Structure formats: C-alpha cells, structure tokens
Amino acid sequence: MLTVAQTALELGLIYSLTVLALFLSYSMLNVCDLSTDGCFTLGAAVGAVVAVAGHPGLSLLAAMGVGVCSGFVTALLQTKMGINSLLAGIIVNTGLYSVNMAVLGGSPNINMNKTVTVFSAAKSLLAGTPLAPFSDIVVGAVAAALVIVILTLFLNTRLGLAIRATGDNPDMVRSSSINPAFTTTVGLCVANAFTGLSGCLLGQMQKSMDVNIGQGVVTIALASLLIGATVLGRGGIALRAFGMVVGAFIFRMVYGVALRLDMPAFMLKLVSSVIVVLALSIPYLKSQWPVLRRRLTAGKEAR
Amino acid sequence: MLDISHISKTFNPGTVNEKKALTDLTLHLDPGEFVTIIGSNGAGKSTLFNAICGSFLTDEGSIKLGGEDITFMPEYRRARSIGRLYQDPMRGSAPGMTIEENLGLAAGSGGWFSHMTARDRARFRDQLALLDMGLEDRMKQPVGLLSGGQRQALTLLMATVNPPKLLLLDEHTAALDPGTAEKVLKVTREVVERHQITTLMVTHNMHQALELGGRTLMMAAGRIVLDVSGSERAGMTVDDLLSRFKAGTGKALDNDRILLS
Numbered sequence: 186m187l188t189v190a191q192t193a194l195e196l197g198l199i200y201s202l203t204v205l206a207l208f209l210s211y212s213m214l215n216v217c218d219l220s221t222d223g224c225f226t227l228g229a230a231v232g233a234v235v236a237v238a239g240h241p242g243l244s245l246l247a248a249m250g251v252g253v254c255s256g257f258v259t260a261l262l263q264t265k266m267g268i269n270s271l272l273a274g275i276i277v278n279t280g281l282y283s284v285n286m287a288v289l290g291g292s293p294n295i296n297m298n299k300t301v302t303v304f305s306a307a308k309s310l311l312a313g314t315p316l317a318p319f320s321d322i323v324v325g326a327v328a329a330a331l332v333i334v335i336l337t338l339f340l341n342t343r344l345g346l347a348i349r350a351t352g353d354n355p356d357m358v359r360s361s362s363i364n365p366a367f368t369t370t371v372g373l374c375v376a377n378a379f380t381g382l383s384g385c386l387l388g389q390m391q392k393s394m395d396v397n398i399g400q401g402v403v404t405i406a407l408a409s410l411l412i413g414a415t416v417l418g419r420g421g422i423a424l425r426a427f428g429m430v431v432g433a434f435i436f437r438m439v440y441g442v443a444l445r446l447d448m449p450a451f452m453l454k455l456v457s458s459v460i461v462v463l464a465l466s467i468p469y470l471k472s473q474w475p476v477l478r479r480r481l482t483a484g485k486e487a488r
Numbered sequence: 489m490l491d492i493s494h495i496s497k498t499f500n501p502g503t504v505n506e507k508k509a510l511t512d513l514t515l516h517l518d519p520g521e522f523v524t525i526i527g528s529n530g531a532g533k534s535t536l537f538n539a540i541c542g543s544f545l546t547d548e549g550s551i552k553l554g555g556e557d558i559t560f561m562p563e564y565r566r567a568r569s570i571g572r573l574y575q576d577p578m579r580g581s582a583p584g585m586t587i588e589e590n591l592g593l594a595a596g597s598g599g600w601f602s603h604m605t606a607r608d609r610a611r612f613r614d615q616l617a618l619l620d621m622g623l624e625d626r627m628k629q630p631v632g633l634l635s636g637g638q639r640q641a642l643t644l645l646m647a648t649v650n651p652p653k654l655l656l657l658d659e660h661t662a663a664l665d666p667g668t669a670e671k672v673l674k675v676t677r678e679v680v681e682r683h684q685i686t687t688l689m690v691t692h693n694m695h696q697a698l699e700l701g702g703r704t705l706m707m708a709a710g711r712i713v714l715d716v717s718g719s720e721r722a723g724m725t726v727d728d729l730l731s732r733f734k735a736g737t738g739k740a741l742d743n744d745r746i747l748l749s
Contacts, residue, residue, distance in 0.1 A: 338603075341603055341604070342600065342601045342602060342603055343592070343593065343596060343598060343599070343600055343601070343602050343603075344600040344601060346585070346589055346592055346593045347593060349582070349584070349585055349589075350582040350585060350590075350593055352584075353582035353583060353584040353585060354579070354581065354582040354583065356579050356580075357579070357580055357581060357582055358564075359563055359564050359567065360541075360567050360571075360572055360580065360647075361567060361593055361594055361596065361646075362564050362565065362566075362567035362568040362596070363564060363593075363596075364562075364564045365564075
C-alpha cells in the first residue's frame with residue numbers, strides 16, 4: 186500500500202502541473218484546450234533532447250518555452266483567425282505530432298538511462314539524508330509548490346483578474362477596456378508552459394519518453410481537476426489550486442489501487458473517461474431528476 | 489464633450505432585411521450635461537449607443553469624445569472613457585469573482601502585474617457604503633450571490649469608479665422591481681452629480697425622462713425628432729411631450745413598454 190501511495194504521489198505531483206494548467210485554461214478562461222496532449226509530449230520531447238545534450242536545468246526552461254509557443258499558436262487560431270476554440274486545440278494537437286517527431290529526430294522514443302536529469306541530480310544531492318528514498322517526490326513537490334505560488338500571485342494581479350473575467354463574462358471585459366483576445370492569449374501561453382513542464386518532468390522521471398507519452402493526458406487531467414474541484418472547490422485561489430494537486434493524487438491513488446486489484450494497465454484511459462463523464466454529467470442529471478421522478482410517478486398513477 | 493456629426497448606419501445593406509438604423513444623426517453634448525432619450529421601438533436608441541461605444545463602425549460621419557476622434561477606435565479602447573450600463577443587470581459584472589475583484593478590475597489602477605492594495609480596498613469599501621445596500625461588508629463574496637438591483641448598483645459603481653467622460657445608461661432600471669429601480673436611480677443621480685459626468689440615459693418612463701437631467705431627446709426612425717431643454721422643458725408635461733412627438737413625426741409614440749405615469 187505504501188508503494189502504491191508513493192507512486193501515486195510521484196506521478197500525481199508531476200501530472201498536477203497539467204491539472205493546474207487546465208485549472209487556468211478550463212476553469213478560469215473557460216477554454217477547453219485540446220492541444221494539451223500534444224503540448225505535454227512537446228515539453229517531454231524538447232526536455233529530453235536538451236537534457237541528453239547535457240543541460241538538465243535548461244531542459245525545464247526549454248520545455249516551458251515551447252509550451253508558451255504552442256499555447257500562442259492555439260490562441261492565435263481562435264482569437265485572430267476565427268477558428269472555434271475546440272477545433273483550434275485539435276488542429277494544433279495534430280500538427281504537434283509531426284513537430285514532436287521532428288524534435289525526436291525521427292525516432293519515436295528517447296532513452297535517458299545515463300542522462301543527468303533534475304531527478305538524478307536531486308537524488309545525488311539528497312544522498313545520505315532521510316529524504317533520499319523520496320527524492321522524486323521532493324522534485325515533484327517543489328515543482329508543484331512553485332507553480333501554485335506563481336499561479337496564485339498571477340491570478341491576483343490585474344492581468345490575472347482580467348483573465349478570470351474573460352472566462353466569466355466576456356462582455357464585461359470588453360467594457361472594462363481590456364481586449365479579450367489579449368487575455369485569452371496570455372492565459373493559454375501560461376497554461377501551456379505548465380503543461381510543457383509537466384511533460385518534461387514525467388519524461389525525465391521515467392528516464393525515457395516516447396511520442397505517445399501525452400496521449401489522453403487532457404482527459405486524465407480533466408478527471409483530476411474535477412475530483413480536486415469537488416474536494417476543495419470553494420475558497421481562495423491558492424486553496425483551489427492546492428485542490429488540483431490533491432485531485433491529481435486521488436486520481437493516481439484510485440488508479441494504483443485498481444492496478445493492485447489486477448486491473449490491466451491499459452484500462453487507465455477508460456477509467457479516466459468514465460470519471461470525466463460522471464463528474465460532468467452528474468450536476469445535469471441531478472437537475473433533471475425531479476422531472477424524471479414526476480414522470481415516473483405520473484406514469485404509475487395513470488396505470 | 490460628445491460631438492456626433494452626420495452619422496448613418498444601415499444594417500444588411502442591399503438585402504430584403506435592409507434596415508436604416510441611424511440616418512444622418514448629429515448630436516452635441518456639453519460637459520456635465522444629463523440628457524434623457526425616449527423613442528418608439530426600433531427608433532435607434534440602442535443603435536446610437538452601440539455606435540458611440542464602437543460595437544460597430546458607422547457607415548458615414550464622425551464621432552468625437554472630449555475633442556478626440558474615436559470614429560475608428562476599437563470598442564475596448566473606447567471603453568476607457570465611456571461607461572455603459574445595460575438593461576440586463578447580469579451583463580456588467582463577473583458572477584464568479586468577488587465584489588472587490590470586480591471593482592479592482594474596473595478600477596484598473598496600476599499596470600498589468602499590480603496587485604490590489606489595502607488602499608484600493610478602503611476606497612472600494614467607502615464607495616460601496618455610499619450605495620447603502622450593505623455591500624461593503626460582503627466584499628469577499630462572489631457577485632453571483634447578489635440580487636439584480638445590487639448587481640446593477642455595483643455595475644454603476646464599476647462604470648464610474650474612474651469617472652468616465654461619458655456615461656451611457658440603456659434602460660438600466662427597466663428590469664428591476666419598482667422599489668429597487670427607484671434606489672438604483674437615486675444612486676445614479678448621486679454618482680453623476682458627484683463626478684459631474686456627461687450622461688445619456690435611455691428610458692421608457694416618460695415622467696422620468698422629463699424629471700431627470702436638463703435635456704430630453706426623442707428619437708424616431710434613426711433620427712432625433714425632438715430636442716428640448718431649458719425653460720421650454722421645465723414647464724412640460726407628459727401630454728405635451730406626446731403631442732410634440734406626434735407633431736414631429738406624424739405618428740403617435742409607439743412603444744410597448746412605455747410608462748406614461
């Protein structure tokens with residue numbers, strides 16, 4: 186059980202960065218960014234290539250940088266070219282597959298067994314301390330904590346408020362002399378920077394990455410987001426952002442336990458799909474329930 | 489303050505749905521003037537506001553505000569000097585954000601990365617207290633919890649927290665119950681008076697149109713057909729206004745929501 190929890194915490198912390206990215210784009214900006222899968226892979230690919238070249242620290246910045254570029258393109262398609270936001274994400278996602286293959290030099294995967302990564306660096310740094318066996322968790326926790334702090338500070342600036350208002354009431358943003366195209370662009374750039382970082386860290390922790398590393402990440406992250414919002418949905422931004430990390434952990438925990446109960450690993454994506462469907466449909470079904478009940482009872486009385 | 493000269497706007501030109509919404513309309517407003525506008529359905533009142541705000545570009549003519557030509561300025565840039573309230577009280581504030589966050593966004597002092605300071609909060613609290621709705625003690629609550637009247641009052645505060653050059657009120661009390669409407673109207677009068685804001689207000693309440701401000705316009709078919717102010721307006725009754733409208737257009741005022749009392 187302890188190993189299940191440890192694995193859940195390691196993966197949960199790293200995936201939580203993507204969940205926090207969706208927290209910004211989906212919960213705040215009200216844009217469902219379907220380029221997340223491709224951007225996650227892009228971050229992992231660029232991060233791996235830069236790390237293999239001998240720059241583990243730089244790999245993180247590079248992954249975030251390419252994330253910003255990817256988010257910028259997605260935003261450009263929807264704000265300046267009039268493409269529906271869902272479609273813009275899908276288009277970018279498709280295009281990114283080729284970009285990712287190109288980054289990887291045409292081969293579908295990269296091995297980082299002998300590469301110095303932030304994780305191996307942390308391991309040698311923490312060697313001999315009581316934290317040594319948990320070095321992966323430490324890296325993930327530091328990353329998640331930094332992102333939460335940055336996100337909280339950012340969302341409380343005037344720009345952050347404008348981004349939140351863009352998702353909440355675009356009419357009002359226009360009448361507050363703010364260009365919604367600008368706030369959407371900034372929001373997507375920042376969100377995708379976190380997604381790229383998340384992919385980069387996952388690749389480096391697993392010491393290998395392949396071009397399918399990001400497949401289905403958007404659904405997994407959305408499931409974690411919805412779990413997190415249920416657990417810690419009310420309160421300030423910092424608390425809600427922390428809830429995202431908790432959601433990612435709970436999701437991984439449930440999945441880990443299911444694996445223990447002999448659920449095959451390939452079921453992960455179906456499980457996450459079902460969670461997302463349940464979380465999104467329950468509020469609607471709840472609102473429909475009184476009507477349904479009336480109909481059922483009325484039917485009985487008629488008989 | 490506001491100089492509109494010879495603007496025209498035709499929607500769907502060249503189709504069966506062609507609609508001349510504004511026809512060669514010219515209007516001049518002095519600084520600090522409070523002008524009420526009445527008119528039939530489809531007279532072009534809201535279209536005039538949309539033209540001033542920049543929701544669309546006019547086909548002809550020019551619009552100047554405070555000496556600056558804003559004819560081709562995008563909507564969000566004009567919003568810096570124009571405050572606008574709509575009939576729908578939900579339209580002017582973000583329901584998922586708190587009262588102070590909404591005000592902070594509207595006040596927009598400082599750069600993009602500035603945070604709300606304790607001084608900002610104190611200022612918002614003072615201004616909220618003037619509304620006399622108890623909102624000053626609910627600054628951390630999301631706006632979605634407020635009633636329509638409270639939200640409209642908040643929107644008014646947001647529109648005037650940095651006094652704009654021009655305030656456009658588009659039947660902003662029409663969707664509220666009479667008591668709340670009275671209160672929002674009272675607040676409107678106080679705010680406009682305090683900051684000496686040039687104001688245009690569309691209303692369907694004839695009594696209000698004569699009572700508020702110092703000048704009344706009547707619109708029909710995209711034109712201003714009646715413009716009364718000063719002593720001529722002071723002695724006017726609702727009946728006078730209606731007969732003048734009929735004399736000006738040859739038709740009785742036709743508005744399904746008009747209030748004559």
